[in-house]
Amino acid sequence: MEERILLFLNxxxxxxxxxxxxxxxxxxxxxxxxxxxxxxxxxxxxxxxQLEELKWTHFLFNQGVGVAEIVPSSKGSFLxxxxxxxxxxxxxxxxxxxxxxPRTEWNEAxxxxxxxxxxxxxxxxxxxxxxxxxxTIRHWHESEEYDFLQYIPAEEKSIREIxxxxxxxxxxxxxxxxxxxxxxxxxxxxNILVDRDSALTMIDxxxxxxxxxxxxxxxxxxxxxxxxxxxxxxxxxxERSITKxxxxxxxxxxxxxxxxxxxxxxFLKLKECFEYSLMHKYWNFEELSEAEVRILNLYRNKIEHMxx
Numbered sequence: 001m002e003e004r005i006l007l008f009l010n011x012x013x014x015x016x017x018x019x020x021x022x023x024x025x026x027x028x029x030x031x032x033x034x035x036x037x038x039x040x041x042x043x044x045x046x047x048x049x050q051l052e053e054l055k056w057t058h059f060l061f062n063q064g065v066g067v068a069e070i071v072p073s074s075k076g077s078f079l080x081x082x083x084x085x086x087x088x089x090x091x092x093x094x095x096x097x098x099x100x101x102p103r104t105e106w107n108e109a110x111x112x113x114x115x116x117x118x119x120x121x122x123x124x125x126x127x128x129x130x131x132x133x134x135x136t137i138r139h140w141h142e143s144e145e146y147d148f149l150q151y152i153p154a155e156e157k158s159i160r161e162i163x164x165x166x167x168x169x170x171x172x173x174x175x176x177x178x179x180x181x182x183x184x185x186x187x188x189x190x191n192i193l194v195d196r197d198s199a200l201t202m203i204d205x206x207x208x209x210x211x212x213x214x215x216x217x218x219x220x221x222x223x224x225x226x227x228x229x230x231x232x233x234x235x236x237x238x239e240r241s242i243t244k245x246x247x248x249x250x251x252x253x254x255x256x257x258x259x260x261x262x263x264x265x266x267f268l269k270l271k272e273c274f275e276y277s278l279m280h281k282y283w284n285f286e287e288l289s290e291a292e293v294r295i296l297n298l299y300r301n302k303i304e305h306m307x308x
Contacts (some may be wrong), residue, residue: 098194112219122216163277166270220246
């Protein structure tokens with residue numbers, strides 16, 4: 001497989017690749033004389049959907065937002081079809097600077113910088129929406145992954161009611177260009193690289209969507225609380241400090257109204273319901289591990305008792 005991908009890359013791009021390594025089932029690290037690149041090969045979305053994602057990412061890069069640079073093919077295209085076991089689409093990125101920070105280093109200073117970067121992304125994206133005649137990036141509620149009642153079992157009535165209620169409340173919120181637009185949609189801390197100068201690069205825009213901007217602030221906080229808190233203090237104090245720092249950084253670049261900021265817990269609840277629903281969509285409930293059972297019970301408790 002790697003040899004076939006290497007041949008394809010050298011035939012399609014003006015880069016001299018000499019080695020391809022598997023990173024995930026759709027990401028490949030590509031070594032060349034010009035440096036390190038990454039190829040994403042997937043059929044996760046249609047050609048039109050992926051191309052719109054890449055056009056937006058390219059726009060952000062040209063506006064100075066911290067995103068990975070896309071490498072066009074010899075034909076000048078961001079997206080090229082190829083056949084492996086099935087028809088897929090390939091995009092090549094230059095390796096972004098920085099590393100995935102150790103969990104202990106996700107502090108207030110980093111979150112403030114992250115807030116600034118997200119705010120800059122949202123601010124300049126308003127210009128993209130104004131200049132592009134046909135933006136095909138879908139609205140969040142059009143994704144089947146937000147159809148919680150399709151996946152959460154019928155017997156879990158209270159959770160289904162809570163999940164449906166959260167979606168309804170968010171759909172009914174007033175939308176305007178200052179609070180709603182293009183977002184990354186999946187800013188887990190694993191999708192953020194930090195270099196020596198504390199500059200941040202956001203990667204993996206595959207789940208980008210049109211949504212309330214506040215959701216891009218909720219996801220990294222949620223990720224930090226789930227995976228990065230190391231127990232070196234009080235969890236509530238850690239949550240408050242990083243949230244405050246990120247919101248301060250964000251407001252330097254893009255304004256969110258105080259009324260919208262009061263909805264932060266509602267969007268945290270949406271993220272909890274989203275993750276719980278995905279567990280039911282993707283996990284094999286006939287062969288759950290002990291760890292998976294514990295996680296399910298934890299989420300049931302958090303959602304039912306509103307422990308956000």
